[in-house]
Amino acid sequence: MSHVHLLAWILFAPLAAAVFNGLLALRSARVTVPVEGHHLRPIDRAVAGIGVAGPLVATLAAWTLAIDFLGRDRSLRLTELDLGTWFTMGQAHVSWLFRVDALSLVMVLIVTTVGTLIHLYSVGYMAGDQGFPRFFTWLNLFTFAMLVLVTARDLVVLFLGWEGVGVCSYLLIGYWFSDAAKAAAGLKAFVVNRIGDLGLLLGMFLLYWSMVPSGQASLDIDLLSAHVTKLSVPLATLAAVLLFIGAMGKSAQVPLHIWLPDAMAGPTPVSALIHAATMVTAGVYMVARMHPLYHHAPAALAFIGSLGALTALVAATVACTQTNIKRVIAWSTVSQLGYMFMGLGAGAFSVGIYHLFTHAFFKALFFLSAGAVIHALNGEEEVGRMGGLWSKLRITGPAFVIAAAANAGIPPLSGFVSKDAILVAAWHAHQPWWLAVGLLTAGMTAFYSFRLVALVLAGPARDKHLVEHAHEAGWTMTVPLLLLACGAVAAGALEWPHELGGTLWFSAWLEPVFYPSLAHGVHANPVVDLILTAGSVAVVATGAAVGWSLHARPGAPTGSPWTPLAGVWQAMRRGWFVDEALERALVRPVVFSSRAAAPFLDFLLGWMAKGVVGGLSMAGRGLAVAQSGLARHYAMAMLAGLVVLVAWAVLSGGR
């Protein structure tokens, strides 16, 4: 099977699954068969089969392609699928052109592999839900859109995938739409993302028009890459920042991160797939994809890195204080995304992507195991009612611990390797502050990860009744957990640091895409790297120990561990009030103008229009006084007219 065909299978197997499931969903929406317990109806079985088969086919195709690529020369690791023109703009074309190169393939592998596992997991997790077919429709459609995003060769097609995943995210967050708050969370996610999308659009416009004078305007990424080096630096910086604004929305960077915690309203597999492993990393991918532009705009890179650092820190502080199991992980995701951007900002694109890669595994695992916990507790999400689950959940428990440890960066798990690489990259990029923030964040990450482990698994049960009935889920849920746990443990091997005796296979793989020699090429001083690694391990260990010890004992509080901190703790808990601030600064003015100012303006306009007529009508009423009904008044008017005419005649008569 040729590469092109493989690519077609990768793209369209999920789409086909989505279409089939969509038809089934429409049918089942009308012909409702009642659901009994956590069982699958016949239609759900069909849906599950199709829904898992689609991504599975894509996964197999992707791995086939990957294995094939491995056997090829670096320069030949590329395949394209051309489906003709989408539309023309001015003199340029936008083509349905899909391309897989080393970078895209990494993303495709993540999306398909992790995606398939999460699909499988969902079969168990969503069993018994009335909207099962609908769920799988959106999930498949999401997979398709995400694959379009990562394989698109044209920025506009990328944008199609970008918005496509956004709309699927919207639909899945609001999946339980009968709860208005959940539907509203979806709305918020979509609208906040749209703000970012506007930046992305504007960036595209700028690039397009900057190319127009050359007569070669296009939004083809390859053409753009060749073109951007000719841009003036300020222009390139502006374009880079505008594109990054899009990434900020999608990848939840401060201050556009506010939608992500709310997005936890969706079912947990959704959080795992979309809001941890794949969609939220689209921004990272996009920046990496546009790396020639960012290389050309160092100021933009510095901005990205700084914002990433800020996001990492802020989100980590918030994650420390959350009591909803999913929200902790959600904030953790925001924080890790900040890490990724820090890596990108340091110019170490492959490191950023690598963290994306490992994060996909351990964060998906984190969410899925959390989902299994929630599933076991019949939907309970508050950690305050958990505890003592270690003995009940013999598979989920260890998976949860592995995920937390990887997230915390405990060696030798994958999270440790990628995080360490980012810290090293920050150091080499001469950004000591990033390093400091990164270390601090790493400590806090370890703190909250183990705080969560302690609260959920350790100690006695806080809610005996709830925990008593906890049970392990079926194979469809545990198998993905096991496989993802393997990934979370082993993924670190791909980029095991030199100084610890490893080989940078991952970076090597991406080298044809990114510039041949970058941050990794300048590992001049392994000693410094070793010191950094040791330092980070120490910080992580401290954080993990504190987190565990404070919360593992019976009756440990879920709130502030130390009373004087209570005020700050509260602020952190509320996300530093960013949500409220944005609400006041943006939402309220818009709502005010929509409810009051704009209608009032329209009222004024209508009133003015009426006022003109009204004024004339007043003048008419004034005139009507003369129309008194008295003949002599009429005669008087005539006389006046006559006098004027005669006067006119006399005055103009002597010509």
Added chain:
Amino acid sequence: MNLQLATYLPLAPLALLVLGALLALLLVPTVRQGDPDRTMAWHAAMVNISALVLSVTLWVRPVIGMEPVGTTGAFRASYLGGALVVDSLSLLLMALASAGALLVLPGLVAAAERGSFAHGELQALLVFAVAGTAIVGCAGDMFTGFLGLEVVALSIYGLVGLDRSRPNANEAVLKYMLLGAFASAILLLGMAFLFGATGSLSLASLQAASAHLPPARHAVLMLGLAAVVAGLAFKVAAAPFHMWSADVYEGSVTPLTGFMATVVKVTAFVFAMRVLLSGLAGVAVDWQPMVSALAAVSMVVGNLMAMNQRNPKRMLAFSSVVHTGYMLVGLAAAAGNPAGEAVKALVVYLVAYLVTNLAGFACLDVLDRNGSLDGAMHRHPWVSAAFLVSVLSLVGFPLTAGFLGKYMVFSAAFGAGLGWLAILAIASSMLSLSYYLPLLFRVLAGTSSGTVLSLRPANAEHVAIAVSSGLVVVIGAGILAVAGWMVPGAHWVAQWAQQSGAVLLP
């Protein structure tokens, strides 16, 4: 001898109307058997139909004695040393007047029967009025024309006054008569001064004299001009000489209002055209600003007054003041170039205005007497539809006669360098929407209240409404007169109009 008699054939419509009127007088006392009113109505109808047919026939096929004028196909026959002139314009006026009389006759007779004031005089006076119109059209002398106007005026006084038992009619006739006499005196004063300036009131001599006027006599001519314009302004109801019209229109029975608003006004306009465009062509520079000013004032005042009217008849009265303003725009644009586009435009406008208002008042009569206008669409869909057509024509909506007229007059004004007046006219059209549209809305969407009488209109009234509103569309559709398969009504009207303009110069 035969040949000589034949040369008098063009006078046939005029003679027919005058003799028909006198014959009616003989009939009034004699017909006492059967249904005298009906007999008199038939008589009036027959006279008018004959006059209409004769006029149109003479226009279509000019006979011996009618000399061609210019290259437009216009013609003129003159008698008794120019005292009587039959040309394209007089034939048009006679055709319009007879047609107008015919179209109001069913409604008028019906109204008179309801008010029981039809005793033969009514029908006779209607024929007299048309005869007066014919005299205006055929007069070769300004004073004769004026007398013709007086014949029309006295007939109208009678027609309004016959409805003796209605106080509003009494009031209307009193005001009309007093102010009419007042205006006649002013007009006569003007004619006296014109006589003083030129030594004659014959249109031909006036034309010759005014073309080569010694500067010394200019002052007295200007005096005459001012007074004549004032008197004419009363006759055509131009502001500020218009105030009688609303009260008189309101006080009269609706079909009669229709007659006054159309035939009488058009007659006065034809007289004004004869005097100003033909007789005083030489001093067009002097009267053009006067007419322009009157046009402007009429449009403004008419609109402002019409905006606040609740009674549709009064509203239409003031709206007809506005339309007088548009016609005066055409008159002003025609100054100095009677053979040009502007006169053609003016005449087309007169025709359009005539048919539109005939239809409008006829429909208003039917709708008004069957309850109010509100929601009439649901009760009398066809009559309401005809009413809508005529209101749209008043608005100047495309494919109606009103649009054709407005279009031609306004562009003629642009062409004549009176852009400001054209702009004002268009602004006035915009403003006029503020009262026409509510009328439309009342008919279409109003909620009918009160008892609904079912005073079914007579068949003849239906025919009159159908014919007049049909003419509105037929003439208006001429703008789409594409390739001959569309109705070429507008084309005929325009052709006749152009010829009517051509005969104003020697």
Added chain:
Amino acid sequence: MLDAILLVVLSAVAVVGALAMVTRRHPLGSALALIVVMIAIAGLYALLAAPLVAILQILVYGGAILALIVFVIMLLNVRHEDLAHEDGLGGRLGMGLTVAGLLFMGLAAGIHAIPADPFAPPPPGFGGIVAVGRALFRDYAVPFEVVSLLLTVAVVSAVGMAKRRLD
């Protein structure tokens, strides 16, 4: 010289009579004043070489029309309270005559602009019955006929309005 004196006297009488006419409250008084004006105007006609018109002025106007008006006033047997309440007549007259004065000033200004050539002597028989009659029935036959039509219309209208109900 005599002409000049007569002109002044007749003019003065006409104007004063006219003023008297508009200011008399009772219509009969006004009618009498109007008769005086008409006679004065007849005198002016005579001065202006229009003897036939002068005679007809007295006969038709003074004799017929005014007699008709007076006759109707009598016929209606108007009591005093039926007369118009001409309250504030002075004010209205003041106003009306002021505006009319403006009109007069305009007219006078226009008249003043006419060159003051003295009248040429009239040809013999000018304005006499023969000359006027010939003009009337030969050159102005059409307006004359129209006037006859006009009078007919007037009669029809008047009868139609003023007659009592036959039924």
Added chain:
Amino acid sequence: MGETLTLPVWMLILPFVAAAVAALLPARAARLAAGAAMLGELGLGAAMVRSFRDQAELQSVATWPMLGLFGTNLRLGVDGLSLFLLVAGAALGLLAVVVAGAGRPASFHAWLLLFVGTMAGVLLVQDLLVFYVFWELMLLPALVLLLLWGDSDRRKATVPFVVVTLVGSLAMLAVIFAMGAEAHARTGAWNFDLDALAGVVTTWGPDARCWAFAGLILAFAVKIPLFPLHFWLPAAYTSAPLPAVILLSGLMAKLGTYGVLRIAMPLFPEQAVAWSPWLAALAVVGILHGAVLALGARDVRTVLAYSSFSHLGWIALGIFSLTAEGIEGALLQQVGHALVTAALFILAAWASERQGSTQLSRFGGMAATHPWLAAALVFSAMASAGLPGLNGFVGEFLILLGAWGLSPWAALFGGLGVVLGAAYLLWLLQRMLYGPVVEPAPSGRDIGVRELAVALPLLAMMLLFGIRPGLLLDRMKPWSDAYVLRFHPAASQAALPTGTH
């Protein structure tokens, strides 16, 4: 002299004849006749699309001699600008007849047909005077449909609509008079052919041309409507009967932008260039103002009305950007929005029917009770919000891209409309479809086969034109490429050689 009976002429004649026939038939038969006529119109439109060559100039030209009263020859034809608007008119006409339902009298269908016919006239004729005739005539069916079959607020709604529209068109009339008089003065004959007038007005001074351009823009801006002339819109759209709304917002509004493109800008290119930033600014204000109003509206029809206003702002923005990209986008969006707005109004009407109210506060949880209707609504709303892959996106993208070419600020502030658009549409869905099922629960069945037969073609086309906009765009592009050169005479030499066509 050329041909006289080309396809466009048949498209013009058919609705009028059908209207006359329908008026005389009983109600049921009238509806059938109207539907058949519109189907025929659509067939003619399809035939026209088939025979259309992808070129800039006017095609299928028919020439009719006029009687000399008002001009010499009347030309009718289609080009890239009018082609799909005509087809959309036929399609919307069919849709209007179908959704009108069986309860309407024959005259209703006759008026609908007249509406379609007059709009076809506006799109076809190349003579300014006849254009004006159709332009005004178009108002008549709108007025009658509103006044006779609108809801209880119809009178209040109609007054500003008709008055503002007529005032605007009288301004246009003044310009037409002036141009006609100029042509007459120059040649001695009336001539209102657009191409001929373009030559005539070049001799005017700058002031005269400014005023004339302003008059024309005023007439068209009212119809679009361009801020601040929009105040008539919400009331008219909310109180008109559904079939009329489909035609009003689906097609009539686009005739405003059509007029700008066809008449105002080609006649006065310098003014168009000079004024375009200001007009674009008004368009942007309209986009945002409409979106903000839609966000705050409490009635489902009002939301859609303001949404329509906002979207027309996009189209105007694309036009006034005077870039190839923007104008292409505007052309595409004209057709795309016709589709989307019709679908939204229809679906919202069905939803309101089932809910028994149009007040959003009375809605809730409809997605649970009426899933198919909800799915169709979400789909249409996404298309309206410009989701890539559906037909709203490409147009909006091109428009914004063109707007950046005019000024980055136009793109930025116009782009905020993307955000607000998503916000109000989703907020609408949120209130209608989501949340717990309200009391009283929506009644009636979910949409069935009959409704799907109406909705599915619309939804399918949204998807089709989203993925293959070239089906439309390739027909329009030659026209717009040639068109835009009129405004950049200097750039025309530079741009031509690099053209890929």
Added chain:
Amino acid sequence: MALHAPLLVAAALFSIGVGGFVARRNVFALLMCIELMLNSVNLVFVTFSRQWLALEGHVTVLLVVALAAAEAAVALAIVIMLFRHRETLDVDVFASMKE
């Protein structure tokens, strides 16, 4: 003797007639004012006839006199009709239609 004097007299009479017409309320007074105006017009005609030595003015005067008679006839008929209904000669009473 020149035409100024009679013309000025005519103008004065006309103005007085006009002034009376706009001021008086009695219907007979109004009719007489009109007669006065017509008389002044006649004077103008006669004066200009004298100037031009043209008889048209004289003929016109005669016809105007007939016209005045016709108008008076109709006017008096109206007055009689109104007096029968309203028993008044005050024109201001007839002002029910206005504005």
